[in-house]
Amino acid sequence: MRKKTRRTWLVLLSSMLVLSMLAACSSKNNDPQPIASANNPGTTTEGDTDKPQREEITIDVFSMLSNFSGEQTGWFAHVLKEKFNVKLNIIASNLEGGGDIKFQSMMAAGDLGDLVVFGATDSKYLDAIAAGMLLDWTKDGLVDTYGKNMQQYAPKALEKNKAQFGGGTSIYGIGNEVGAESDGPSEALELNYHPNLRWDLYEQLGRPEINTMEDYLPVLKAMQELQPRSDSDKPTYAFSMWSDWDGNMMMNTKAWAGMHGYEESDGFNPGGFTLVSADTEDVQGILDENSYYMRGLRLYFDANQMGLVDPDSITQNFDEAVNKMRDGQLLFSWFSWFDDAYNTPERMEEGKGFHLVPFNEARSYSYGFDPYGGNRVWSIGSKAEHPERVMEIIDWLYSPEGNMTANYGPEGMAWELKDGKPVLTALGEEAFPANKTPIPDEFGGGVWDDGRNQINNTTFKSTMINPDNGDPYDYSLWTSTLAKDPTKLEENWRSVMGASTAVEWFVNNDKIAVQKSIYTGQPYVEMTDDLKQKQGQVASVIKEYSWKLIYAKDEAQFNQLKDEMINKAKGLGYDDVVEFNKEQHKVVFELRKNS
Amino acid sequence: MNPVVEPKRKRINFSISLRYRLLLYAAPFLVLVLIFSYFPLYGWTYAFFNYRVGFPLFETEFVGFKWFTSIISNEYQVQEVVRVMKNTFGISTLGLLTSVFPVIFAIFLVEIRTNWYKRLVQTLTTLPNFISWVLVYAIAFMLFSVDSGIINKLMISLGLQSQPVNYLASSEHIWLKMTLWSLWKGLGWSAILYIAAITSIDQELYDAAKVDGAGRFRLMWHITLPGVMSTFFVLLLLSIANFINNGLEQYFVFQNSLNKDTIEVLDLYVYNTGLVGYNFSFATAVSMLKSLVSIFLLFVANQLSKWVRGESII
Numbered sequence: 001m002r003k004k005t006r007r008t009w010l011v012l013l014s015s016m017l018v019l020s021m022l023a024a025c026s027s028k029n030n031d032p033q034p035i036a037s038a039n040n041p042g043t044t045t046e047g048d049t050d051k052p053q054r055e056e057i058t059i060d061v062f063s064m065l066s067n068f069s070g071e072q073t074g075w076f077a078h079v080l081k082e083k084f085n086v087k088l089n090i091i092a093s094n095l096e097g098g099g100d101i102k103f104q105s106m107m108a109a110g111d112l113g114d115l116v117v118f119g120a121t122d123s124k125y126l127d128a129i130a131a132g133m134l135l136d137w138t139k140d141g142l143v144d145t146y147g148k149n150m151q152q153y154a155p156k157a158l159e160k161n162k163a164q165f166g167g168g169t170s171i172y173g174i175g176n177e178v179g180a181e182s183d184g185p186s187e188a189l190e191l192n193y194h195p196n197l198r199w200d201l202y203e204q205l206g207r208p209e210i211n212t213m214e215d216y217l218p219v220l221k222a223m224q225e226l227q228p229r230s231d232s233d234k235p236t237y238a239f240s241m242w243s244d245w246d247g248n249m250m251m252n253t254k255a256w257a258g259m260h261g262y263e264e265s266d267g268f269n270p271g272g273f274t275l276v277s278a279d280t281e282d283v284q285g286i287l288d289e290n291s292y293y294m295r296g297l298r299l300y301f302d303a304n305q306m307g308l309v310d311p312d313s314i315t316q317n318f319d320e321a322v323n324k325m326r327d328g329q330l331l332f333s334w335f336s337w338f339d340d341a342y343n344t345p346e347r348m349e350e351g352k353g354f355h356l357v358p359f360n361e362a363r364s365y366s367y368g369f370d371p372y373g374g375n376r377v378w379s380i381g382s383k384a385e386h387p388e389r390v391m392e393i394i395d396w397l398y399s400p401e402g403n404m405t406a407n408y409g410p411e412g413m414a415w416e417l418k419d420g421k422p423v424l425t426a427l428g429e430e431a432f433p434a435n436k437t438p439i440p441d442e443f444g445g446g447v448w449d450d451g452r453n454q455i456n457n458t459t460f461k462s463t464m465i466n467p468d469n470g471d472p473y474d475y476s477l478w479t480s481t482l483a484k485d486p487t488k489l490e491e492n493w494r495s496v497m498g499a500s501t502a503v504e505w506f507v508n509n510d511k512i513a514v515q516k517s518i519y520t521g522q523p524y525v526e527m528t529d530d531l532k533q534k535q536g537q538v539a540s541v542i543k544e545y546s547w548k549l550i551y552a553k554d555e556a557q558f559n560q561l562k563d564e565m566i567n568k569a570k571g572l573g574y575d576d577v578v579e580f581n582k583e584q585h586k587v588v589f590e591l592r593k594n595s
Numbered sequence: 596m597n598p599v600v601e602p603k604r605k606r607i608n609f610s611i612s613l614r615y616r617l618l619l620y621a622a623p624f625l626v627l628v629l630i631f632s633y634f635p636l637y638g639w640t641y642a643f644f645n646y647r648v649g650f651p652l653f654e655t656e657f658v659g660f661k662w663f664t665s666i667i668s669n670e671y672q673v674q675e676v677v678r679v680m681k682n683t684f685g686i687s688t689l690g691l692l693t694s695v696f697p698v699i700f701a702i703f704l705v706e707i708r709t710n711w712y713k714r715l716v717q718t719l720t721t722l723p724n725f726i727s728w729v730l731v732y733a734i735a736f737m738l739f740s741v742d743s744g745i746i747n748k749l750m751i752s753l754g755l756q757s758q759p760v761n762y763l764a765s766s767e768h769i770w771l772k773m774t775l776w777s778l779w780k781g782l783g784w785s786a787i788l789y790i791a792a793i794t795s796i797d798q799e800l801y802d803a804a805k806v807d808g809a810g811r812f813r814l815m816w817h818i819t820l821p822g823v824m825s826t827f828f829v830l831l832l833l834s835i836a837n838f839i840n841n842g843l844e845q846y847f848v849f850q851n852s853l854n855k856d857t858i859e860v861l862d863l864y865v866y867n868t869g870l871v872g873y874n875f876s877f878a879t880a881v882s883m884l885k886s887l888v889s890i891f892l893l894f895v896a897n898q899l900s901k902w903v904r905g906e907s908i909i
Contacts, residue, residue, distance in 0.1 A: 101870045107649035131649030234742055235758065243852065311761035312741035314851050529645055529656075536872040547852035551764070571671030 057386055058087045059393070060113035062106060064124075065376060065456040066092035067244075067318050074451020075409050078444025084393060088115075090454055094244045095317065100124065107133065114384040115394070117457045118173070118377040121165065122270035125377060126526060129165060129172050135380040135387050137171040138162075146391040149399035153460070154178040157373030163521040173380075174394070175373025179461035185366040185514050188463040188477050189501040190336030190356070193258030194364045197357040198331050199493055201226050207496065210359040213256055214299055216332070221306050223331050230329040238332045239303055240310035240324050243547065244317045248272060248539045249286055250546040252313075253296035255334035257284075260292050261363035261513030265375070266588040269524045272535065272581035273542075273574060278365050278515035281589045285578045286542070287566050294562075300550040301558050314547050336502065340433045348487035355493045356502040363513045364506050369461060370517035376457050397459045400468045406453045407462075408432075408475060413443045421469055423480040432475060518591040524584065531580055534573030541568050642879040662880035676881070679864040682770070682857060687838045689774040694834060697782055698827055701789035702819050706811065717790075720783025728844035731780060735849070739763050766854040773858065777845060788830070789823045796822040832900050836893040839885055861885055 072080070072088035080086050091113060093102035103124055106112050112133045118125045128134050137143040143150070143158070150158055157178045162171050179186050195216065201223040208219055220238035227236055241252040247264075248271055254264060257275045262284065264271035275284045275292060286293040303309050310316075310324070324330055326341040333339040339354035347353050367374075378397075380390050396402035404422075408415050414428030424432065431437035431448035438447055462474040471478045486494065499505035506512040527535065545565035552558040611619070642663070645656040667673055700720070707713040723731070738745050739762040750756040800818050809817065843862040850858050859867065861881075869878030901907050 097871070100873060104648045104870050104873070110649070127647060127649060131647075133649055307758060310741070311759060311764070314764045314853055315740070315761060529647075533872075533874050533877065536874060537868075540867070540872055544852045544855050551853060568671055571669065 054085050054389075056081075056085045056087070057389065058089050059115055059386075059390055060089050060091060060381075061115045061117070061455055062091045062093070062102075062113035062381070063115075063117040063455050063457065064093045064103065064119040065117055066090050066454055067094055067456065068092060068454040069095045072454055073444075074446035075413065075439050075444040075448070076406065076451055076453045078451075079405055079410055080393070083396070084389065086389065086393065088455070107131065111383045112381040114381055114386070114390050115455075116173075116379045116381050117455060118379065120265070120270050121175075121375045121377060123526060123532065125165070125173070125379075126523075128379075133382055134172045135382045135384060136166070137173075137380070137391070138166075138169065142387060142391060143171060146388050147395050149395045149402070150174060153400070154373065154398050156371040160372040160519060161377075164523045168521075173377035174398070176376040176378070176458045177367070177370065177374040177461045178398075178459065178464075179369035179371055179517075180464050181371045182369050183514075183516070184368070185503060185507070185512060186369040186461050186463055187366060187503055188472065188474060189503055191364045191366050191503060191506065191512070192335060192337075193255055194336060194356055194362070194502060194506070195259060195358065196333040196336060196339050196354040198223060198227070198353070199355040199357070199489060200352045201331065202357055203492065203496075210357065212361050213259065213295065213359055214302075215359060217299065217303055217306060217308065220303070220308055220331055224308060227328075227331070230324075230327045232327050234324075234327065234329050236329050236331060237310040237324075238308035238330070239300060239313070240316075240321045240330050241300075241313040242316055242318045242321045243314060243543075246543050248535070249293060249542050250297075252334065253293055253300065253546060254286075256296035256299070257292035258365045259334070259359075259362055261365050262292055263365055263515070266585050267515050268518055268520075268588045268591070269581070269584045270375075273538065273578050274581040274585065276585055276588075278513035280513075283582055283585050285574075287569060287574065297546055297549045297562075298558075301552055304550055309550065311551075314551070343433075343489075344435055345429065345487070348489040351488040351492055353487075353489040355489060356497075356505065358505070358509075358511065362506075362511050364511060366506075366512050366514045368514050368516050372517060372519050378457060378459075400466050400473075403460050403473060404466065404468075406459075407473070409443065413439070414448070415475065417469065418480070421480060422466075422471055422475070422478050424475065424478075428475075516592055518588065520591060525587075527577075527580060531573075531577060535577045537572045538569045538574045538577060541565065541572060639879065639883055641876055642883060644876055646875045646879075648875065658876070662877045665877065666881065666884075675864075678856065679859055679861055683839055683841060683860040685770050686773055686860060687841050689770055690777065690841065691831070691834060691838075693774055693778050694785070694831060695827075696778060697785035698789050698820075698823055700782055701786040701793060701823065702815055704786065705790060705793050705819070706815065717783060717786075721787070722783070723780045724784035726780070728848050731776065731845075732848035735763065735776070763849070764851055764853045766857055769854050769857045773845065773849065776849075788826060792823045792826040793819055828900075828904065832896045835896040835899075836889065838892050839888050 069090055069092040071077070072090060077087065080088060091102065091106075093100070096102040103112075107128065110133070112128060116128070116134065118128075135142075137147065147158075154174060157174050158171055160175065161173055162168060166172055177186075185191070197216075197219075202219070204226060205219065205222050208222075210216060210219060216238075224236055224238065230236055239252070243250070245251040249264070254275075257263065261278050262275040262282075263278065264275060266276040273286050275286060277283070284291040284293075288294065300309060310329075312320070321330075322338070322341050325333070325339060328342060330342075333354055336356075343353040378394050380387050380394075384390055397406055404411070404415075408428070411417065413425070414431055415422050415424050417423070427437065427439070427448075431439075434449045434452070436447045436449050439445055439451060444451060460473060463472050463477065465471070466473050475481060494500055497505050499508055503512075542565065545561060545568075549558055549561050549565070552561055641652065643657060643659060644652055645658050645661075646652060647655055665672065666676060704713060704717060707716070726734075736744070739747070741747060741759045741761050744759075744762070746762065747756070747759040751759065796818065801814055804814055804818055839861060841860050841862065843860075843866055846858050846860050846863045847866065850863065862885075865878045865882045865885075868881065869875050872878075897907050
């Protein structure tokens, strides 16, 4: 009898052991981030000696834009700890299955976290409001007490949210990129979408002329032959893509539409299966023969046949693509910011680096200034335990000081004021824009790039003037930066292109399409549930086939897959969604005329 | 023996008859069955509503059988379901075919005479069963990834390949690859039952056969194999009833746009349409089909058992 019980115990114990082993494994997967910042609780009283020390809290930040998950570390964590005694735990839906999976499971659980960042004012945002998952900022006068900066610096952005999404009485969030009230492009040096190439290699080739987007391929092939290996001796590619940002379609393919002045959204309605011109009334269905989307897929297919596409594209995420860029494995960038990791000061001084190499058909998409703010919304979860402290942080980000600090660190670290104007310190010179430069322990330690604000949403348009010092927020537009001698790369580029910045080149050559901001006090028309279901199914077909088309073995397979994609998408209701999209765009075209 | 204790014992026994006592013994397990097998069926109600996450179920629109008819109302939707069923059945069939490997493995394992070596092999083959699929994928990634994968490096340095190849994104032979992964993971674990069955075979049978001059392979063929056959059949029948449940995790971690067509089994399809495609109700309707197919397969398996072995399992 005794023996038996002992054996039962053994079995129980061993199964518990196995279970705990499994649990240990899975918890390891969930938070891979070690706490790197050397936060010293003894030094927290510096600026706040008059206030009693507040209890430390951890804020769950659910960001649908972030590419980092886990606890915020480094200098930005240090700033928040000092100022608010707060830690950020970032939940990134991009890294948790992509798409809407994380959002859905958090909605089902009835809690979206404390600080919620939406990638668009789409049905997710509307659903979250309707289901009561977001906090009404007007309740208990919250925004009047804790939102002073927002009321001062972004009043129209609050007003827009109230009118469009809060039925005229409630405020559930505030949009990003709040700008000044003026016409013309809101960008200063570079646009979002434009083709940047390794300028040094392009020069070595004798700068062949590029007329259409397809003309890049032979140039890139020649560049690859010129530079077959990266710094760490890995093969080079023209295109290294990532699938974790794909929404209704493949993001890296859509980028070609942006370079022609077309975008998925018309600036008012959430996107669907159409590409809308920024400043004309032209609309393309993405599956139209010869749409920029289809041309993009064809271009990647040809590129893959030529060995220009990174075979890892389908299995990697954004971070891994950036690391390849840093290492010099890539020769092409769709976005002016994607090559930041390669353009270090040392390389640019040597004349190496990425710069705009436009094609003659280009008409790059430009966003106008929008005092009402963009569609990436900051909001607060209704289950937040300390809503006032979350709002304090958002409000601080909407202050000139907060915006500067969140982007460039506290004054005295990477930048300082000289005669009232901001100037980069030696550390800033080395670290900006995105280098792995070590940060002194007094500012939180770690390296510059990893310590940057990982929420990945903005507050003010970076070209707006900072009222504190009269310079724009963007460090590359500071008086002190502009006065500096250009790097060798910059010099080479300017002498050839006859313009001092990419934006200047686009404007001088009339190759820019500016989307005017529009505003109505009305919310946009939402799709019926039936259409939403169709859109979901069709989107997954389009994304799946887009990747397949790129990696198709030969012309015959490409054509066969293309037909399959179109038939399947149409069979599942693609046309209905496009028709709906087009109707909504018409409304916007009317508004554009009047604004 | 002790006169004081005896009347007490009688008092405990007096009211509950044997029948009810047995029922009481079983009761905790019946409750567990109710909780874990019947209560979840409540979730089927989602199939009759137009459910949106975050809203209470009964506040969303009641749509009756709309989602069920939409499975068959559209030609392309039917094609999708057929494709998914093909994957499910294909991978399951391969799984059934490979279920003989644990038997063979067990038979050969017990033949190993060196004790420490036998233990070592058994431990090493059983361990993968305790590794989660996510970690298995991490191993696969280390082996096959484009830039840092061992296989790519090896192939290039041997001159068999000029460029790195993305093996994980290839859609070729995906059923076979998946079966091999799950075989690797489950081989040692599945063999445990067979090893137990082999050890319970009467040693005298072996001795008698040896006297008759049987060699090692003869012993395996005529005594060990028939000895494990009944265990094998029971497990085979159970796995036939489980034919449609080939799980989610494995296919989920290995899926990508390029292999989705052939890797998407029913469970994964339900996940993809429900959580990724924003349509819980439709996914619930599709997953209900699964229960119907499962019940059908169970009866088929039972009938098979009756024919082959003359006894039924339910």
